[in-house]
Amino acid sequence: MNTADLGLPVAVPSTALFTDQYELTMLQAALRSGTADRRAVFEVFTRRLPEGRRYGVVAGTGRVLDAVENFRFDDTILDFLRQRGILDEPTLAWLADYRFRGDIWGYPEGETYFPGSPIMRVEGTFAEAVLLETVILSILNHDSAVAAAASRMAVAAGDRPLMEMGARRTHELSAVAASRAAYVGGFHVTSDLAAGFRYNIPTVGTSAHAFTLLHDTERDAFTAQVETLGSGTTLLVDTFDVAEAVRTAVEVAGPDLGAVRIDSGDLLLIAHRVRQQLDELGAEKTRIVVTSDLDEYAIASLAAAPVDAYGVGTQLVTGSGHPTCSMVYKLVARADSNAPGAPLRPVAKKSMGAKSSVGGRKWAARRLDEYGVAEAEVLGTGPVPAELADHQLQVPLVTGGEVVAREPLDAARDRHIAARARLPLSATQLSRGEPVLPTEFV
């Protein structure tokens, strides 16, 4: 896949500079010391879920695959590194030929995860694998944070559709990734045209308060909108007086008016009043859309209200209080020499308990109880116990440098719904609590 296939407007000439400088200086030092070609295993995991969260959601995997394929050092980038004096010529020459030729395994996108889950594992020479740390973490930390929030909102919304509308509250390209992650987590549509373009997510949007204020009267605005978008459109009814706006809306659009949107005020109270008014006006099928600073708790509080769809912005794209995950990319095993086939030795940081980790290349499986409900996240470095062999979580993503796991976004979305359904029921409580599965190292 070349960069053009990555699509407008997120095409980037290369992902190679989405890198912390120390990855390149480590590369240079390792090339000099002769350790660069030691086989190495890096794992991506988090030591904890955000406080109170019951499960995590893997998202961004597909974007990681794009980023790894596109991680190349062209002349412009090499000249930058040369002119800044960051690297010596042998290292620059090495980078000119770089492309990742190793293997990546990981939890498939949409799967749930828990503290310690090795959601991605990168194997190759130290040199080729160390370079991918920052770009992989950027993608997984951001996208998984949004997907986790989206998943909780989807649980709260039940069967009602969720619209992603947060582009304006986050970086313009984060917004595109956030729409994608929200879709994986269970959202249905987005307002962000770039997300529609890049990821083929359905897009929605009709009008803002500015459109009403542009016109001499609210009736003029509604008439203009219905004339061009049809009576199935959504009219925004809270610019002036809601009751008057609803009356005008039905007069202008007729009883087939698609929906009214309420973007401020006490949504519970107003939704009930508007529903009653719509029904009295004969617009029984006109839907009510609400969009005012919603999060999963606000959505849940409207479960009994006559609301037909939710639009969510800020709290979604900022992870509902947890805008990033704390995933790290750690060397867990490496060979003692450059010799092909040299055995891997587990390694781990030792000092200061809180940041230490478990060495060794890990398998991961989810143990189910007799009813098929997940009861533990089981990790190990030895052989996989026979009873867990069919419940392993990691799949091949990149083999010998070739991406082997590209899939439509809907596959990740469907997988998430299925994975969440296999968790204990307490997973979908919105209240704060412990991770719903214990992590066991065997």
Added chain:
Amino acid sequence: MNTADLGLPVAVPSTALFTDQYELTMLQAALRSGTADRRAVFEVFTRRLPEGRRYGVVAGTGRVLDAVENFRFDDTILDFLRQRGILDEPTLAWLADYRFRGDIWGYPEGETYFPGSPIMRVEGTFAEAVLLETVILSILNHDSAVAAAASRMAVAAGDRPLMEMGARRTHELSAVAASRAAYVGGFHVTSDLAAGFRYNIPTVGTSAHAFTLLHDTERDAFTAQVETLGSGTTLLVDTFDVAEAVRTAVEVAGPDLGAVRIDSGDLLLIAHRVRQQLDELGAEKTRIVVTSDLDEYAIASLAAAPVDAYGVGTQLVTGSGHPTCSMVYKLVARADSNAPGAPLRPVAKKSMGAKSSVGGRKWAARRLDEYGVAEAEVLGTGPVPAELADHQLQVPLVTGGEVVAREPLDAARDRHIAARARLPLSATQLSRGEPVLPTEFV
């Protein structure tokens, strides 16, 4: 400036799809109803600062200018909008010729702001101005959130240098914008190579725990690093035992060792011990760098510790608890007709108090007391009082569609330091409180 000048790796073919769909449907309806060419004034402001914050920091202005220049609908984009059935042919034809030809005024980048401050004002036809809502808000909401956190951290750090190291904890392109905003807010360097490339911010980086773990001994790792990066490098001393690592580090690099980095544990305690040990080893000039989950409070708590530089990641790029600002883009005035010179009429949403706003095109000035210290943010829609004429905050950014205010990033950084220095002393308290200036509407 064409897109190539925007630089790798953040070049985008167009910013036009960083847009919520409703902006385009409003355009189509306004073209149909004949109101599209009414002169309109949109203002960007926030109704409140994040809870407890004393001031806001305008950041992203320079990126907005790039985005506005590059907001063009090429054939690929038009085909997408056509195929999705989002717009009719007259609207697509209108977009094909689109470029912004209006005027933008705003607070210059790095300036401080308060609730209600009209930090940007976009004037043009409704059609041309309404399209810019999302991309402008995305940039200002993200970048200003990071800059505000950076500014607080810079205050806490005093004269000690601050390193931005958060790329891995946010979207890969947010990270580039975050480095830029952090620089405006007072950071000195970044680990993010893309930020160095795109914005010419100085970059830093040496090694991670993985580099030590790659080698057979810590001594081997330190030797390899010093051989390639020189004795002025920074050695990471908390992989195994800190005291032993510091001893090895000075043995390997000599007393001219540049710095040691501590990335875990009780930084206050460890910094004191390491300083004492370094001094005893004759490495009095070796600096101590700390980098473990810092925020402005942790930095402040280390003020009396022998620490020479701080590296900050997660809390910086996520705005230290406030990853977005709540800036909105509101129509505040518009003409009654398309006639050139038709007078502007103030408009504002009226219902539901919390989201209502003040209509009319506003000037803004900062009133100073007799000592030159700011005492109020003064906003008005009438004539500017004579005594405030020289203290107005808005400057021309785009005139007749041409960018007129491009400047080096250092200008914004210097401006922020000066602007903050003119605020009351309580502005730089880290504790929660009210905005340090009242906003007065006259």
